Amino acid sequence: GQNIDQPTEMTATEGAIVQINCTYQTSGFNGLFWYQQHAGEAPTFLSYNVLDGLEEKGRFSSFLSRSKGYSYLLLKELQMKDSASYLCASMDSNYQLIWGAGTKLIIKP
């Protein structure tokens, strides 16, 4: 079956670093996406990984290990506005996204 696992909720301190993990099992694999969703709003695209390794984009980085079926999103220098849900999604062999349930990130001052 197809399955995406990520923690339900995480808490971190403003200015700190947090890593949100995601493991996936899908029928075929065409890449791993991360989206950010603020409460009451639609998701916005953050990153896409299809090759192993780390992709850095400002304060956000995303890592992929295809052999382990594992990805993480790394957020540095946390700001209060980073409080949101972070959605992990795997693209399967039909180029459809299989979504995780999301990780709610709470940032404390």
Add this chain to the structure above:
Amino acid sequence: GAVVSQHPSWVICKSGTSVKIECRSLDFQATTMFWYRQFPKQSLMLMATSNEGSKATYEQGVEKDKFLINHASLTLSTLTVTSAHPEDSSFYICSAKEVAEYQPQHFGDGTRLSIL
């Protein structure tokens, strides 16, 4: 780039009314658009995949006669909630994907539907 416009943002109407939601890709062509529903504090739930020029593919448990989808052009898909009832109240979000295979879905701002 990759902007998706969804309209209306908010709808409040009486039970039994049909409601139409539009999803447009403004600066790219989208052969595939997706319709999601999200209840408060719950994850995204894919309702259907809309393909330009063909019938939509509905997820299990989603009534196709209740949620009518039309994708008549490469930039426009519509979702019509027919004879809406209070249990249909939810946050409906569309997304559109560019033609090339390894492209992300870009989301509209969503439509809050409240049925009284």
